[in-house]
Amino acid sequence: MRGRIMMWVAFAAVHVIVGWLGWVLPNQPMGDVYLVYEPWSTAALRGRDIVGITEPWVYPHLALAPMMLTHALAWLGGYTQAWAVLVTLCDAAAFRLLLGDGRSRGRRAAARFWLAFVLLLGPVGMYRIDAVTVPLAIAGLLWLARRPMAASALLAAGAWIKVWPAALLAAAFVAVRRRLDIVAGALVTSAVVAGAVVLAGGAAHLLGFVTAQTDRGLQLEAPVSSVYLWGAVLDVDGWWLFYDEDILTFQVTGPHVDIVIAAMTPALALAAGAILLLGAVKARRGAPVVRLLPPLALALVVALIALNKVGSPQFHDWLIAPLVLWIVLDRRRARPLAALALLSAALTQVVYPLLYGELLAAQPVAAAALTARNLVLVVLLFWAVVRVARVPVRLRRDAPVVSVP
Helix, strand or coil: CHHHHHHHHHHHHHHHHHHHHHHHCCCCCCHHHHHHHHHHHHHHHCCCCCECCCECCCCCHHHHHHHHHHHHHHHHCCHHHHHHHHHHHHHHHHHHHHHCCCCCHHHHHHHHHHHHHHHHHCHHHCCCCHHHHHHHHHHHHHHCCCCHHHHHHHHHHHHCCCCCHHHHHHHHHHHCCCHHHHHHHHHHHHHHHHHHHHHCCCHHHCCHHHHHHHCCCCECCCHHHHHHHHHHHCCCCCCEEEEECCCCEEEEECCCHHHHHHHHHHHHHHHHHHHHHHHHHHHHCCCCHHHHHHHHHHHHHHHHHHCCCCCCHHHHHHHHHHHHHHHHHHHHHHHHHHHHHHHHHHHHHHHHHHCHHHHHCCCHHHHHHHHHHHHHHHHHHHHHHHHHHCCCCCCCCCCCCCCCC
């Protein structure tokens, strides 16, 4: 009992500290909340322009729901404070599910990892829409063994907020035997969301978030942008950073950048397909679910970050759920990759918000910190894929499935 109380004290302390850091650190790490989420949701509540319905939007449609729900908590001190409270409440629900009765050492270790990651990543992990998807993804992964349809529905809901939980759904479909339940849960959720969008008059923008992403350039923080970043640092003619006012991000440009932009989406798709194929081969040969699912889910998620032409720092939130599951199931094998993820989170906070001003000025120290972070991501991706490749297989198809402890 005392151990559980201490875990909840740590949970509260971490969320208070990270929420407070959003107000005191430089470069407005909580800026998206009041500069973007609040105006979008306010317009929707007042019946004016509704993103994703009356106009195209960069996010899937369900992302508007937590933005609008935050207004119900604004009496606590304003919209931004209400957002931090909403994220904390969502995290608390998943944290309670994760801890369970507090007796499992694996679950306690996973909870400690989650809190450490939140603290090291800093306020950008809380003050972005990605934060809402983390507890959904954790709950979905923990429920996969015993409630696969409900788990799939949760993961699909997360994907309709921010696309990345679709990678967890794909990993689950490959690794978990009850595939019909996985498909059914995702289809029901998607049908409800799509039906609501169509009935609201947004059929023309139903998949607008997909085309909005494919048309984007190279974001400054993306690993693929490192070469162009260093060209700007070295003041090479034709290499520079600029602000895209349409999508509100800093990007890089230089020689042959259009070719690189065009190549990144197919490269990401090919890498994800290859990882899924490797997982499918392992599953078909009888790899245990508890050994295959965590590294497969992690490899897919890291691929979505490391090979993405959009490199927003909040993408690191995505690493939490697959590593939480892996630590719950096998903390010994998960430990080195979790440590690498924590290092990547810490470097991300160093880059944004701490050194972001220097990064925009193409200063070498900030560029070196970002490059180091990107190299850690590449190593994490390689290591996760190797772990998938090394998952043991067995020929007996009737071997029991081990559930989440």
